[in-house]
Amino acid sequence: MKHLLRIVFFTFLILTVGCKSAKTLTATESNLKLNTKQLIKENTRQAAHFKTLSSKVKAIYSEGEKSKSVSINLRIEKDKTIWLNGPFSAARLLITPDKVSFYNKLDNTYFEGDYKLLSDFLGTDLDFNKVQNLLLGEALFNLKDSNYVSSIYDDAYLVQPADQRPLFELFYIINPTYFKVVSQQLSQPKEERILEIDYLKYQEVDAQIIPEQIKINAVEARSETIIELEFKSVSLNEKLNFPFKIPSGFEPLELK
Incomplete structure (x- = not known):
């Protein structure tokens, strides 16, 4: 699976384009007096609301x-x-609630399948909502779906399940100024897996808080993969299309 993800990523490695970013959020007055219920309410209230988003x-x-x-x-x-499109449309990736699809014009191959591809790469079970939450700075697991507790850690809020599972540990760090997730960490000690997602910067776009810089660190045993994402030229609620059609004659990628 990791080999296939490398193929997907390196297909995009042709050029790099820089664009002007929106206003970067800075910390102002902190509020470290909220209880867990109030904190989750504030975090939920800060979720970005839009119909469409586009960004380089x-x-x-x-x-x-x-x-x-x-x-x-x-x-x-x-x-x-x-929808992700590489330079010169040489490769495209389409993610929907039902499946993950990809094609590569450089070697005339394609993939269509479930979320096991992405799950194996990052070492945790993923679905559409979790991938979307990852990109938008939301908790991978809905904070309203379980019983959580909070404490103060390094001038921020540390949130974790009231009863951590022995095989799967989960932590969130939430900013005390604008109440967005600044780090989320998933650990599976038995499998020697750690997934850490850090939101290094947020930006304000049309009164919505959108990540500006994300760092993803996936560790499995002795293997470590780091992906850094910088969102530039973000725009919301424009009319967009999502063209995706696997060209005829392409061969399916074999998963190993």
């Missing part, structure tokens, strides 16, 4: 001593579609 995303992929960067066009139709 500068991505840096690092594994060991190897590092590559690329510019990708990202489009999202909230709760329906996530």
